[in-house]
Amino acid sequence: MMIKKSFIICFLCCSALVFGQPNPQSKKITKTFFPDHEQIENVTPALQKKKGYTDYEELTSFLNKLVAQHPEKIKLSFIGESQKGKQIPMVRLTNPNSKEKIKVWMQGGLHGNESGSTESMLYLLYKILNDAQYNYLLDHIDLAIVPMANIDGYLKEDRYCANGLDLNRDQTKLMAPETTVLKNAFTSFNPEIALDFHEYRPYRKDFTQMGSFGITAAYDAMFLYSGNLNVPKNLRDLTKTLFVENAKKQLDKNDLRHHDYVSTGDYGGEIHFNQGSHNARSSATNFALNNTISTLFEIRGVGIGRTSFKRRINSSFLIAISYLETACNNIELVKSEIEKANKLANDAVVTSSKKIYKDSIKVIDLDANELIDMEVTIRDALQSKPKITRKRPKAYLINKEEEILIEKLKTLGATVETLNEKTELEVESYLISEYQRDAVKYEKMNLQTVETIVKKEKISFPMGTYKIPMNQRCANLIIEVLEPEAPNSFVSFGVLETSQEQKLPIYRLLN
Template identity: 70%
Template sequence: MIKKVYILVFLLFAGHIYAQISPQSKKITQKFFLEYEALENITPALQKKKGFTNYDELISFLNSLVKKHPDKIKLSFIGESQKGYKIPLVRLTTPNTNEKIKVWMQGGLHGNEPASTEGLLYLLDKILNDTDYTYLLDNVDLAIVPMSNIDGYLKQNRYAANGLDLNRDQTKLMAPESVVLKQAFSNFNPEVVVDFHEYRPYRKDFSQFSDFGITSIYDIMFLYTGNLNVPKNIREITNNLFVENARKVLDKNGLMHHDYMSTGKFGGEIHFNQGATNSRSSATNCALANTISTLIEVRGVGLGRTSFKRRINTTFLIAVSYLETAYNNIERVKNEIKKANEQHNEVIVTSSKSIYKDNIKAIDLDSNEMIDLEVTIRDALKSKPKLVRKRPIAYLIDANQKEIIEKLKTLGVKLETLTEDQEIEVEAYLISTYQKDSKKYEKMNLQTVEAKIEKKTILFPKGTFKISMNQRRANIIPEVLEPEAPNSFVSFGVLNTNEQEILPIYRVTN
């Protein structure tokens, strides 16, 4: 009986929140987020009044571009969704001898974020048909996956068909779409990456701010990494060059922006998480491959076709800004990546966010005015190291660990095997504390461990895998192999272990 009363109270409370939001949303749109009517109706969804681009429309649109521009665009398919839809990859370039910069863009990784896909389709049309943008292909080799999560997109559902969030699956690689997307990314080997998303501006916990709640005022939020295993120069050029140029474009067009924030409860208080360090999502995962990587969040989830042209135009403006910045800074970007590849910093296994009070902008739902709101920020962009280990020169993995070896290959990591039995002094991981979650996260039972490092001399048999840390994607390796790392194969339960066990992974430090 008590349980039923709680449920009833919750439903009434939730209904009250949305009753407040619904009539206000039109007023908010009219005042702060007017539609961008100047956008041309050149993509499938823009040519109809309801719904979004479906799969047949997507393929027809792409084929029409290929037919018209066979010298500039190539269409291929990187694999299939779980429902059997072929996932298209579009490659744009021009046949000249200029040194080019490789840029990877993707949209629709979350299926309920349609402006990300439509914005990339709009970009494809403009970059092929509008002379204001066609010049970009002289210096840019561009790869685009416009609809990454087709099954989710066709249902306007965030998740893949098996219920996985594809932007929480970038290290464990449990969804077929994650595997083919990451493999295509690794094969293309880009220098600049932009992953387009939309975010939800009306959140339930926003009802607890001001008198009757708030909503977000930002047209766009930039998510770039604060992960300390990403070389500092890569983090700096991402923010100070690429994101900064995009900020100027948004300012010029009267669009509000901020670094990405999401909310969470800590000790009963709502805090705002700023930035990210998690290698399970694209912004950090791609940056760990020493690329300029940003995830773009446009204000849109839950809005249907409201301000749809505005959201598409915002996506388009950012895409063009990143392409222009890449076009104009080829040598600088390549030099910074080369510099990052040559760094051999300590391994930051775990880190903590800086916590402080600050003001953000928001829209007050009662007054329909922009307000300053003091909140607690948990800032991943100002992370501090906690558990630090000496950087190994290589890792060794037992030959029977086929699953994690395949995942490393998909992540673009280069491996070799011992050609003969070899006695090697290593550091072994002894699991000293262990806890396994009974509740699944992303269909996995998470493991929380602590490991003691023990020096051993072991005779490793022929066929043992050796992973050198002297490679471009070296920084992703400890993220998945160090057992305490929050997105490691051990943490996600891909590699099961237990207390007092020795892991089948070893560090070579000499």
């Protein structure tokens, strides 16, 4: 028992120093399970040096060089500034021809301490432009890449942006300038496929309690795709059975371990593993709610410095190429399934619950230095069931004083209209019947948990009242931000503050 306690104390001390001093991963673990992939060429800035990562000047120099070498295929633009005044670059690649194209969005570096994700995007750019076996992809694809989304965080190897926000928890409340910039660029590009590259932490505090003397994560890559029930089922199925499965096969061919995304959480003193996601506050679901084929990738890398750096880049590169190849081979299928999804008018799922069951995952037992199957409790968002549902409205109406909500809706891609005259309409209104406000802030916001009474009534709305029609591509995302009980709504995040017995300035128009 004393030995185990000593190990855990040592483990925690190492893990607390997450930026590589010291690295919690032993050379033995690296050699046995995560040897580097030497086929990765030293063609990006970080790969051409022994320490550190690509800095901002190296990034812009690298991109400018690619533009100079391939001006007919790549265009560089800047979509906005970081909070510290750094221009955020986006590159757009395609071969100029008359063939039908499919639009693919990729981003890396949304979390500043996940440096491998940015380097993977740079490596992908280089290979697509310079390796003849990949050139054909641009005949069929219009590709937009933001390689370093969180520049300020990246330059100090910090997960968060300059004002302390997590950019992948900010996708509905839109409180960070970088989030708005990225959303505007995403909406303008209007992709059919959207990919977000991340890295995850393989050594966690709660892992010290597992196995005989602790464990570490074994998967080179994990796939996070949405289980949100407002994402049309045909797109959820197409993402899983075609894109994700093809990428997993490619990883298998290269002896890289993979799994659907899992992360730990404490539930009544027990550690459970959450699988998948249905949270609109993060990119995987947020993109999917735009009726887009969407996946977020987590590569094993946070907190281990440059250990297995080429292996990590190779994992992302193989996944990215697989998605691009699958897109090229299925252009008509993807476009037709998105068109089907755009025409659906299913009931709105306001809240849902995850399926809970026992299963096993592969982990590395640190004491035995072995890959083992460990039985765990899974809370599976990919097998969600609806709890609160409502009839999908024809439109939402919002009081004309709520300009902040309207600006956020427009940033999320929503088309907004206004009533051009005073109009009496039968609508459903929300009355707050139960209310709780968190005293401790989450992401600088006081979260609100509410229950509402939805009541039909006739209301005379003044000219200038905002109308958000639901016959638009991002209608499912509109549901997530406007239905007050939804866990990532404007009300839940405190963007729209409310209180007990208050009537909300949002209405549902059914007819």
